[in-house]
Amino acid sequence: MTRWLPLAAALALAVAAVIVLVLLVQPAPPVTQEQQAAALAAELRCPDCESLSVAESRTAAATAIRAEISELLAAGRSPGDIRAAFVARYGEWILLQPTSPWIWLLPIVALLAGVALFGWWLLGRERPRRWPGTPALDAGATEAERQRIHDEVELLDG
Amino acid sequence: MGGLGRLRWLVIPLLVVPIGWLLFTGLGRDPRIIPSPLVGKPLPALSGETLDGAAWSSATLAGKPALVNVWASWCSPCVSEHPLLLDVARQHRDDLQMVGVLYQDTADGAAAFLAHYGDGGWPDVDDASGRIAVSLGVTGPPETFFVDADGIVRYHHVGPLTEQVLSEQLAALGLQP
Secondary structure, three states: OHHHHHHHHHHHHHHHHHHHHHHHHOOOOOOOHHHHHHHHHHHEEOOOOOOOEHHHOOOHHHHHHHHHHHHHHHOOOOHHHHHHHHHHHHOHHHEOOOOOHHHHHHHHHHHHHHHHHHHHHHHHHHHHHHOOOOOOOOOOOOHHHHHHHHHHHHHHHO | OHHHHHHHHHHHHHHHHHHHHHHHHHHOOOOOOOOOOOOOOEOOOOEEEEOOOOEEEHHHHOOOOEEEEEEOOOOHHHHHHHHHHHHHHHHOOOOOEEEEEEEOOOHHHHHHHHHHHOOOOOOEEEEOOOHHHHHHOOOOOOEEEEEOOOOEEEEEEEOOOOHHHHHHHHHHOOOOO
């Protein structure tokens, strides 16, 4: 059990480092109304193009959305309000990032679960051969039987 | 530790069941189908100018079921659904209001389309700026909204209309064929 501890500790450290990095890399909140509008446009998916944000696209829909963002901001609506207004029309689909940041932890959790499962499988596999005091698999066989096992395995190996 | 070893058989189902579920639900989904959050909510207030130059507002739709069809003359599926719309307009002259929303198109293009494929007589609102399409959450024509007499969106159809969709959804709005 104890030989897994350093590995588990290292993994926990790595996960913590990733979380801290993700939090640090997030941009500072925009200040001017224009910056706010640009930040919002970058968060919304352009409805009439594939895999572009509203900020990156020059289609009519993207232009209309940018105009509406500016109008709503000028009318004093908060970025959260504006995001909700577009979600109410297009659904969560319009947001390029999921609303909950916890979803980013899912792959890490899945990876940890995979490592744990693999370790569990390794432990289970090795036990019969390595555990002290476990009788050898061919205990109780006569010398003739051992020879026969050896010969047949040789035969199988070609 | 010994107990864990005996539970090894769990590893396979623990891996296979979630992956199988993911494939089963994920691959069957059409990524182009976007559930419309407008269904069950009031039609947003829309306004604009029709191709005839008259002012139009969605307030005029109140009191009767309505069909809002987003289309464009450059959109080929719009051509295939157009005869169905003409039929509906003929059958429900008195109990259904229809309005076309012209999506990223020119007035000339739309006029040529109507001259060629037939003009059902319902108003077409020019949405060159895309404001109406954005209010409706439209991703591309053709899209059709079925609105009940109280102004609530009952169905949002993405793609060309079919006879089946039309008859089902018009019946849901209380219209007899």
